[in-house]
Amino acid sequence: MIITLNNMDDFYRFQFDHDEMFNAVDDTGFYGLDASFGMFRLNQYGLDHGINAVTIDGNFNRRVEMYSSDGFSPRELKIFVSLGDCCECYMQSIGQRILLSPNKVIIYFAEDVSGYTRAQAASFKGVSVNVSLESVQSLIENYQCKALERLLSPAFLNIPRSFFHVVESTEEMTAIAHQMMFCSSERLSDTLKYRDLGWQLISLALEALIPKPRCSGRMSRADISKIHRAREILFDRMESPPSLIELAREVGLNDFKLKQGFKEVFNQTAFGCLHRQRMEKARTILLEQRGQIITAASEVGYQNHGHFSVAFRKYFGITPSAYLKLTQ
Template sequence: MFTILIADDEPMIRKGLQKLIQQSGQPVASLRTAENGADALQQIREERPDFLFTDIRMPKMDGLELCRQVAELELDIHVVVVSGYNDFEYAQKCLSYGVKEYLLKPISKKTVDAVMVKLAIMHAKRQPQTFVSVQRLETWVANAEEAIWSLKHDALQELLNQARSEINGYRMRLHQLSELLGEISELLNRRLNIRDIFSFTKRLELQDVTNEEEAWSRFEASLQLLFQELKQRRKGKLKDPVEEAKHYIEDHLAEEVSLEEVAERIGLNASYFSQLFKQATKETFVQYRTRRRIEKAKKLLAQPHYRITDISGEVGYADHPHFTKTFKKYTGVLPSEYRSQLGIE
């Protein structure tokens, strides 16, 4: 099953090519589209496709620059350049970036079918290394253990960057990457527990990740959490960062507290904290905060002496109309209607 990305700034071209690829008879697992090269590059970094179809002339980042950057990433993507006759010479410059197939506009079903067959054959001949040797795995785990146990944050971050760069070169599917990162996490916890000083029990959950970026973010967040947990244990101040964040949010529901502010308070990088919080609560920071605000508002609405306009301020909404709109979105009724349902006039 192939994963494909189409980059073209013309909606009709994107939709037409998308339809022709789907009708090509080749097995397609996913087919995404991008409006320009910059959008395409971002999507490639989040989840690497098998095949990339790109137009030459696009705003923000043209096809030539996209091909150049894809080549620099060394992601082993089969690239097909889509160009008009006037752009053909320009498109040939992509040869130096590993492009081997072209589609000339206007695109026909016959040419798309032929290109898809060629791509399928090239894909089948490719023999990527999709496994990591036991020795390499043990080296990563040992280095990570040393960095965490010695509380060397810079060394841990450097190791994460190196491991990510190296593993990306193995051309793994998402499930293979998830299994590998899960295995590294499990081995690391085991090695830290062998020291028999502190117990580390939290498991890395990757079953529900939807792309490579999310898998890496969760993995990195788990290592950062191990680092912070060990640091806090040695200070005799072990706290669950998510629970600590929840308490802080609860105490400041009337204020516009940001994710960055909470992350700084508990001593975690904002991006790591964001992933950790979502993993633990199954909600984003904003979703959790909004839900808790609405739940508090419902409790206050049950008390007749509170005016609805005062309640909106109590739960962090200076703009009363915004509060009523959000309340209805979450409960299906306006605050006044909710209060009426309770028999309070």
């Protein structure tokens, strides 16, 4: 194992060998690390041919950056459900910072996982269900899922490309991940239960990834266009959005049809869409304008930055100031 520890930007930096970790997990189903900054455990369980699940449990006594310059992962589609505190992950092959928070599921492919994971708080926990690319292709062919094939196609190129998708974690996904985190696989009944939970999680995550039909046929094209226009208005005026009745009048719909239309077209309420856009825009502003929490709050429609901080933490699981430290 290659270990380098130093103090940089208030993060305790730890360099580890990805190959050693993957080899240990393949050989024994377990990888463990105990160091002055805390502990880190991985347990791997086979579910079916080409499919496995990994539980990750880390507890740190200080801010830690775990990084590597070399790391080649198995050729798998990974579905990761975060259950601990927020952390930031950066993989060079993907080239983007990914915020892992308890209400998010990350679906990604990356053969080269060189980069870092920064843990701001004490707990880094999650469950990853990993499906070999051959098994993914088999699923796509068996169920003739063209939408899924298009979304995952970069992994099947002659020279595969890394990618990631983020979906909202439902209560059901989170509950399944918690069960997998603490489920034993020592007995046959437990093993079968674990396999069933893994397949449920795969199914729910891929279902969330596939775009839903935008309407049931009860709405005209003109009405659907008005719903899209209403969302544009909300996003353009997020600093001071119109009320639902004002919005309905502006686009030429009654408020009941507008409410039903948002749920049917976007699978969210009008102000659910607005809230999600506000939080994502605020995160972008914080990254681009370091330390400007009040500016970010104001630009997304919060006059009270305390209320903004509460909303940001509820959505991402971390306060804006802690997020800024995490992304230094």
